[in-house]
Amino acid sequence: MNSEQAPGLYIHIPFCQSKCFYCDFYSSTSLSALPSFLEALFKEMEIYSSQFSSFDTVYIGGGTPSLLSHQQLERMLVGIKENFHLTSNTEITIETNPADLNRSYLESLREIGINRLNIGIQSFDQDVLRFLGRRHSLTQAISAVEASRKAGFRNVGLDLIYAVPGQTIDSWLDTLKQAVAFAPEHLSCYQLTLESKTPLGKRYEAGEFSIPGEDWQYEFFMKTSQVLEDAGYIHYEVSNFARETRHTSRHNQKYWDHSPYLGLGPAAHSFQENRRSWNYRSVDQYITGINGGNLPIEETETLTMEQLRLEALYFGLRTKKGIHLQDFKNFYDYDLFAEKRMILSKLQEEGLISIQNGHLCPTPTGLAVADSLSLI
């Protein structure tokens, strides 16, 4: 566990203007609750101000944080600084929808201290955007990325989705090519998953379309890795690529190595020592809880050493740097190398992992099946 690391702060903005057809996250399209949500958020910050002193990452996610005006975001950052200390090199990220972005809005985000921009592009193919029910158009996607550079952002990440029904590998590679042409510092490439309660999930269950089989998904994954590595990106986590090591997401790293983090807002998760807690998902329940003077925590769990170890294995094998075997032994009281010697050497022979300089790392092929690797 990395309890000596500075904690990260996550703020969840649970609002979207409309729901994307594939989205299973909790978010409300009723924006009238936004002002009272923000008031509740400030109260939640105050409650935690005595428990967390300093952060070195802030991640404003959602939902769609770019629905907030720059004044609302500025007030949020002032609130954070009034209640907590931010280190001088704090990474401050915001997730955005291309439809909300223009140069002057982006300039104001930079002025208030946001230094890392994540843009939910998803595709540079208008048909795919339409199929996914995205609110933005291809033209807006392109102008959002261009505006981010003109506004002076030097740490820009693009989110993309692949293995969309009807999408060929060539059309996906075309999206990747267009993304690379903007030279973003970070790229997240997620495989589309169809959840049964979503409009796309229902259409799939009604037999309206099929989804690519496992062989195709594997091909999408391997091609993505190869094309982006050839373009100079580091494939540092199953779904994440960085132009240089300094462009990896410092905030997300905290989730992967059991560093502490505080999550504020509905559905936000927090982790400290061996305890994880999460807030009510519903905006109303969250606001009512805070206004009643209570923390809006729905549940807290205390993880056993074995649960922590399994999580560390799961997250570690999803990253290129893998697991440092001695640290794993120190933190989780388990000699992975000695206990799993047989299976590890079999995975090595199959070309799925490598063990070098005391690190157990997935190979590129191993990253493609990372979730099953962690079942060793």
Ligand code: SF4
């Ligand atoms: S913008 Fe993001 S959170 Fe909102 S509906 Fe779409 S995928 Fe879900």
